[in-house]
Amino acid sequence: MPKVMGYKLRIRRKNAVSNYVPIPLSLVENIACDMRHDILKMVYNCGKENGHLGGCMSAVEVLAVLYTQIMNINEVAHSDRDWSERDRFIMSKGHAGIAMYAAMKHVGLVSQEMISGPIRGETAILYRHPKRNIGYGIECSVGSLGMGLGYGNGLQESFRRRGTNQRVFVMIGDGECNEGSVWESAAYASHRKLDNITVIVDMNKLQLDGPTHDILSMDNMAERWTAFGFKTVEVDGHDIEAIYKALQTEHVGQPLAVIAHTIKGKGISFAENKTEWHDNYLSDELYEKGIKELGGRDLSEVKKLAAERFETRRIKIKGNSEGQVISIPDTEEQILSWQSYGIKNAIGEVSFQLAEQDELFTLIYSDCANRIGIKSLHEKYPEKCYEAGIAEQNQIVMAAAMAHEGFHVFAVAYAPFITARVLDQIRVNLGYMKAPVCLIGLSAGMAGSDLGATHTAFEDIANTRSIPNILVTAPADTYEMVKGMEYFVNNPRPMYLRVTVGEDTYFKPVAYSPLKADVIRRGKDIALVAVGILLKETIKAAEILHEKGIEATVINARTVKPLDEEMIETILFFETIVTIEEHSVIGGLGSAVAEKLAVRARKGRLHMVGVNDEYFYGEQGRVLFKKNGLAADGIVESILHVIRQVESE
Numbered sequence: 001m002p003k004v005m006g007y008k009l010r011i012r013r014k015n016a017v018s019n020y021v022p023i024p025l026s027l028v029e030n031i032a033c034d035m036r037h038d039i040l041k042m043v044y045n046c047g048k049e050n051g052h053l054g055g056c057m058s059a060v061e062v063l064a065v066l067y068t069q070i071m072n073i074n075e076v077a078h079s080d081r082d083w084s085e086r087d088r089f090i091m092s093k094g095h096a097g098i099a100m101y102a103a104m105k106h107v108g109l110v111s112q113e114m115i116s117g118p119i120r121g122e123t124a125i126l127y128r129h130p131k132r133n134i135g136y137g138i139e140c141s142v143g144s145l146g147m148g149l150g151y152g153n154g155l156q157e158s159f160r161r162r163g164t165n166q167r168v169f170v171m172i173g174d175g176e177c178n179e180g181s182v183w184e185s186a187a188y189a190s191h192r193k194l195d196n197i198t199v200i201v202d203m204n205k206l207q208l209d210g211p212t213h214d215i216l217s218m219d220n221m222a223e224r225w226t227a228f229g230f231k232t233v234e235v236d237g238h239d240i241e242a243i244y245k246a247l248q249t250e251h252v253g254q255p256l257a258v259i260a261h262t263i264k265g266k267g268i269s270f271a272e273n274k275t276e277w278h279d280n281y282l283s284d285e286l287y288e289k290g291i292k293e294l295g296g297r298d299l300s301e302v303k304k305l306a307a308e309r310f311e312t313r314r315i316k317i318k319g320n321s322e323g324q325v326i327s328i329p330d331t332e333e334q335i336l337s338w339q340s341y342g343i344k345n346a347i348g349e350v351s352f353q354l355a356e357q358d359e360l361f362t363l364i365y366s367d368c369a370n371r372i373g374i375k376s377l378h379e380k381y382p383e384k385c386y387e388a389g390i391a392e393q394n395q396i397v398m399a400a401a402m403a404h405e406g407f408h409v410f411a412v413a414y415a416p417f418i419t420a421r422v423l424d425q426i427r428v429n430l431g432y433m434k435a436p437v438c439l440i441g442l443s444a445g446m447a448g449s450d451l452g453a454t455h456t457a458f459e460d461i462a463n464t465r466s467i468p469n470i471l472v473t474a475p476a477d478t479y480e481m482v483k484g485m486e487y488f489v490n491n492p493r494p495m496y497l498r499v500t501v502g503e504d505t506y507f508k509p510v511a512y513s514p515l516k517a518d519v520i521r522r523g524k525d526i527a528l529v530a531v532g533i534l535l536k537e538t539i540k541a542a543e544i545l546h547e548k549g550i551e552a553t554v555i556n557a558r559t560v561k562p563l564d565e566e567m568i569e570t571i572l573f574f575e576t577i578v579t580i581e582e583h584s585v586i587g588g589l590g591s592a593v594a595e596k597l598a599v600r601a602r603k604g605r606l607h608m609v610g611v612n613d614e615y616f617y618g619e620q621g622r623v624l625f626k627k628n629g630l631a632a633d634g635i636v637e638s639i640l641h642v643i644r645q646v647e648s649e
Contacts, residue, residue, distance in 0.1 A: 017079060017080045017314075018075075018078060018079035019078040019312040019314065020074065020075045020078040020079050021078075022074075023068040023106070023107075023305075025069060025240070025241075025244060027068075027302055027305075028065060028068055028069065028240050029240060030297060030301070031064045031068060031106050031302050032061050032064040032240070033294060033295070033297050033299060034102075034106075034299045034302050034303060034306075035060050035064060035102035035103060035105075035106075036057060036060055036102075036267050036294055037291070037294055037299070038102040038105065038112075039053070039056045039057060039060070039098050039099055039102050040053075040268070040282070040287065040290045041115065041116060042098045042101070042102075042115060042116075042119065042126075043056070043098065043282050044282045045116070045119055047281070048281050049120075049128075050279040050280055051098060051279065051280075051282065052096060052098065052128070052278060052279045053265060053268070053271050053277050053279070053280060053282065054204070054206065054264040054265040054274065054278050054279075055093060055173060055204065055264060055278060056096045056098045056099035056102075057099070057263075057264070057265050057268060057271065058202055058237065058262035058264045058265070058266050059093075059096050059099045059171065059202050059237075059262070060099060060238075060266065060267075061237060061238045061240055062171070062200055062237055062243055062260050062262075063100060063102075063103035064103055064106070064240070065243045065244050065247065066089065066103070066200075067089070067103040067104065067106060067107050068103075068106055068107060069244055069247075070087075070169070070244070070247045070248070071086075071087040071167070071169065072085075072087045072166075073086050073087060073107050073137060074107040074108070077107060077137075077309075077314065077315055078108065078309065078314055079314060080314060082316075082318070083134075083315050083316060083318075084318070085164070085166065086137065086166065087166050087167045087168070087169065088139050088152070088155055088166060088167070088168045088169070089137070089168075089170075089171070090139055090142070090148040090149075090151055090168065090169070090170045090171070091130055091142055091148070092142060092145070092146070092147065092149065092151075092171060092172045092173075092176060093142075093148075093171060093172055093173035094129040094130060094142030094143040094145070095128075095173075095278075095279065096171070096173075096202070097127070097129055097142070098126075098128065100130065100138075101114075101115060101126045102115065104136070105306045105310070106305075106306045106309070107309060108306070108308075108310045108313045109137045109310075109313070110126065110136055110310065111307070111310045112303070114126055129141070129142060129143035130142050130143075132433050134317065135315060135317055139151070139155075140401070140404075140429075141432050141433050143428075144424055145173070145176045145179050146179030146180070146182050146393070147181065147393075147425060147429070148170045148171070148172060149170050149172065149182060149185035149186060149189065149197075149199060149394075150181065150184070150185040150188075150393065150394040150395075150396075150401075150425075151170075151397050151398070151400065151401045151429075152168040152185075152189075152197050152199075152401070153185055153188050153189055153192070153194060153197070153394065153397075153398045153401070154397065154399065154400065154401025154402045154404075154405070155401045155402075155405065156168055156189075156194040156196055156197050157194075157386060157398065158401065158402050158405035158406075159196065160194075161407075165196065166196070167197075168196060168197050168198070169197075169198045169200060170197065170198070170199050170200065171201075171202055172199055172201050172202070173201070173202050173207070174201055174202065174203040174204065174205060174207075174212050174218050174221060175206075175207030175208070175212050175215070175218075177201065177218050177221070178216045178218075181393035181394065181397075181425075183228065184391040184393050184394040185397070185398075186199075186228040186229075186230070187228055187391070188388065188389070188391065188394050188398070190228050190229025190230060190255060191229070193254060193255075194255050195251055195252055195254055195255060195256075197255040197256070198247065198255065198256040198257075198258060199225070199230065199255065199257045199258070200247075200257075200260055201221055201225075201257065201258070201259045201260060202237065202260055202262055203218075203221055203237070203259055203260060203261050203262060204237075204262045204263060204264035206264045206273065206274075206278065207275075207278065208275075208278045208279075209275075210275050211275070221259050222234050222259050225257035225259070229254055229255075230251075230254060230255050230256060230257040231249060231250075231251035231254050231255070231256045231257070232256075232257045232258075233249050233256070233257075233259070234258075234259040234261065235258060235259070235260055235261070236260075237260030237261050237262035238262060238263065243260065246258050246260075264277065264278070265277045267293065267294060268293060269293055270286060270289065270290075323360075324357070325490055326354060326357045326358050326486060326489045326490055327357075327486065328354070328483070328485075328486045330479070330482070330483070335478075337349075338478045338479065339478050339479075341373065341478070342478070342501075343475070343477070343478045343481055343501060344371055344372055344373075344442055344501070345371075345372060345373035346373075346481065346482060347372040347373065347374075347440065347485075347499070348373030348374040348375070348376070349373060349376075350481075350482050350485050351363050351372075351374060351410070351485075352374075352376050352377040352380070352381075354408075354485065354489055355377055355380075355381045355384050358489050360406060360407045360408045360489075361381075361384050361489065362384055362386070362399075362402055362407040362408060362409045362410065363377070363384060363385050363409075363410050363412065364386040364395055364398065364402075364410070364412070365385075365386070365387060365388065365395075365412040366389065366390060366391065366392050366395050366411075366412070366413035366414075366417070367387070367388075367389055367413075368412060368414065368442060369385075369387065371442060372412060372442070386398075392413050392417050392418055392422045392425075393422050393425050395411055395413065395422075396411060396418070396422045396425040396426060396429060396430075396437070396439075397425050397429055399429075399435070400425075400429035400430065400433065400435035403435045403436045403437045403492070404433070404435055408436075408488070408489045409436075409438070410437075410438045410440055410485070410488070411437055411438070411439050411440070412439075412440040412442065414441070414442045414443050414455070414457075415441030415442060415443055415444035415457035415498065415499070415500075416443075416448070416454065416455055416456065418439055418440075419439070419441055419457065419459075419460035419463045419464055419496065420457075420459065420463060423463055426439070426464065426467060426470075430467070430469065430470055431467040431468050431470060431494065432468075435494060436492035436493050436494060436495075437494060438488040438492075438495045438496075438497055439464070439496045439497065440485075440499055441457065441460055441497070441498050441499060443455065443457070443499070443500065443501065444457045444460055444474075444498045444499060444500040445457060445500040445532070445533075445582035445583065445611075445621075446500070446582060446624050446625065447501040447621065449620065449621050450620045450621070458584040459583075459584055459587065460496075460498060461474070461496075461498065461560050461581075461583050461587065461588040461589070462583070462584060462586060462591070463587075464496040464561075465560055465561045465587065465588075465592065466587070469493075469494050470494040470495065470561065471493060471494065471495045471496070471514065471515075471559065471561060471562070472496045472559065472560045472561040473495070473496070473497060473498065473514040473559040474498040474500075474531045474532035474558070474560065474581075475497065475498070475532065475558075476530075476531075476532060476533060476535040476536070476558070477533070477535075480512070480558065481499055483512040483514075484497050484514055485497070487514055498532065500532060500533055500582060501533075501621075514558055514559045515559060515562070515564065516558070516564055516566075517555050517556060517557050517558055517559075517563075517566070517567035518555065518556040518558065519553065519554070519555055520535070520539060520554040520556055521539065521542055521552065521554040522553050523542070523546075523550075523551030523553045524553075525550050525551045525552060525574075525576075526550060526551075526552045526553070526574060526575075526576045526577070526578065526639065526643070527552070527553045527555065527570070527571040527574040527576070527577045527578070528541065528552050528553065528554045528578050528580060528635075528639070529555045529557050529567070529571060529577065529579045529580065529589065529593060530554065530555070530556060530557065530579075530580040530581065530589075531556070531557045531559075531560060531580075531581050531588075531589045532582055532583075534580050534581060534582050534630060535554075535556050537580070537630060537631055537632045537635060538554055538632075538635060539554055540632035541580075541632045541633075541635040541636045541639065542554050544633070544636045545636060545639065548640075550639075550643070552639075553570070553571075555567055555570070555571070557579075557589055557593075560588065560589050561592065563593065563596055568593070568596045568597070572597075575604045575605065575646065576604065576605045576607070576643065577604065577606050577607070578606075578607045578635075578638065578639055578642065579593050579606070579607075579608050579609065579610070580609045580610070580630075580635055581608075581609070581611075582610070582611065582630060583610050584610060584611050584613060585608045585609075585610040585611065585612065586613055588610060589608075589610075590606070590608030590609075590610060591608075594608075605642060605645070607638065607639075607642045609629060609630065609634075609638050610628070610630075611624075611628050611630075612627075612628055
């Protein structure tokens with residue numbers, strides 16, 4: 001399909017079987033009123049856990065127009081068109097999710113029973129903060145603010161790559177615009193001329209702590225979006241016809257920002273323009289008062305039509321088909337070639353080979369193209385390369401959206417930033433939503449230590465290991481880094497590939513898997529479990545110990561999460577176990593092994609060799625290696641100390 005641009009072009013399938021019936025604009029006022037009833041009911045059902053009444057009520061008219069008049073969701077949901085052809089809506093101000101559900105009902109995505117159903121627990125579908133469920137058109141899990149536009153960027157890059165033309169609408173709160181990540185994403189959307197994106201700012205002028213003007217003024221909201229390169233219009237956010245017109249503003253070649261001036265708590269006297277109703281408890285008395293204030297308008301027609309639309313929805317979601325197996329040659333000649341590049345530059349070479357075979361291969365990088373050697377890749381496959389700039393928050397959320405659209409996404413940045421600055425984005429998108437993105441953290445550990453503590457990453461394993469659903473692996477050499485990338489494209493899943501710099505040594509296993517540890521050397525006296533580039537130092541240490549009459553088993557753990565259970569069973573037989581890593585002694589390999597051993601109530605000694613629990617000033621890596629006892633002689637000294645302690649007990 002050819003690549004197309006411009007918001008007016010639409011995908012159509014001829015001769016589609018359809019239950020689609022357009023919703024007249026004349027009904028939208030009644031739909032908005034019905035939405036307010038539903039919002040009131042859902043907030044009431046929240047009980048003393050409180051519901052976000054104010055920000056839901058301010059968004060009603062915009063959402064009513066958007067779902068029933070602007071987006072193609074009603075049409076796609078009621079025909080045999082593929083569900084992937086739908087326009088997308090991202091409720092970035094996640095506390096207004098309840099308002100989104102009320103609008104979704106009127107295009108048949110959810111039912112009245114679901115609106116009245118549970119809002120918590122395993123049986124719930126419509127949570128207070130939306131949880132990704134594409135079968136109902138809930139595109140992503142939200143609640144942590146500032147991520148919606150980045151996700152929209154990823155969706156639009158996916159559509160552009162495929163040559164399709166769906167539109168993306170993102171609703172952002174004016175208070176949410178305090179978040180710097182909003183503006184990272186705005187800059188990217190404008191720079192890339194993503195003209196099928198529309199941002200709607202619900203400018204109700206109140207946030208949790210009070211008026212936005214007093215907290216962090218956003219009074220010049222329109223000027224801000226214009227300055228970032230958006231076509232910008234302002235509108236009364238409760239005027240249905242004005243909203244309809246604003247959302248159809250021409251904006252070819254640039255994204256659109258609609259600044260909707262609204263009233264927080266609109267329609268409910270005790271909540272209008274009241275900060276305390278950002279979220280609050282709706283008592284029986286206040287619920288009844290609110291229902292009376294919404295009036296006696298006859299809503300039977302819109303309720304009946306909504307029920308019929310839910311019954312006739314035709315949503316079918318394609319399953320993932322089995323793809324080809326992607327293979328990177330690992331002859332001795334090829335491995336020597338990778339080593340000659342060095343582990344960072346080899347990323348570009350491997351990416352090129354993956355891109356040659358994999359149509360879905362995608363590389364999103366953050367101002368590090370020259371460090372990873374992607375010149376050849378970019379020249380031949382520019383459509384598979386995305387420069388995010390120094391904007392890792394947008395990078396990670398965009399990567400997650402593209403991964404959810406089926407692409408095999410590698411997100412590359414420097415380890416101190418891709419695992420710390422964007423920890424929330426990783427937690428929400430890779431952890432909670434399980435977006436199958438492979439994070440590659442460059443210069444982990446001591447690789448950038450001469451630049452100071454800001455450029456060291458001794459916490460990165462702990463950070464990523466603490467998040468559910470993420471595989472955390474630390475290659476011992478270039479070969480393992482290459483095979484880790486190959487593994488990902490064949491087994492897409494949330495993954496962190498930790499790349500550091502050291503003396504490259506090749507320990508090719510019989511059959512590589514990041515889920516399996518390797519026993520490099522066997523001995524009866526002590527178990528040494530290493531990960532990453534310290535594997536070589538650990539082998540040297542074992543050789544020194546051998547000269548002293550101590551026989552060590554050396555294991556390459558390879559992956560810190562999940563640990564190989566067979567490895568744990570192997571080391572259980574040793575009285576003394578030592579873990580060795582270029583990472584903080586808190587939260588890394590040692591902690592992971594300790595957790596496994598603790599639940600087995602094992603007797604014996606576990607000793608952790610790693611980076612001391614402190615920060616270091618600008619020093620060369622080899623100096624820090626010595627200070628932290630990570631070179632072979634230091635490892636031996638630690639092991640002998642442990643052995644002496646055991647013998648004295």
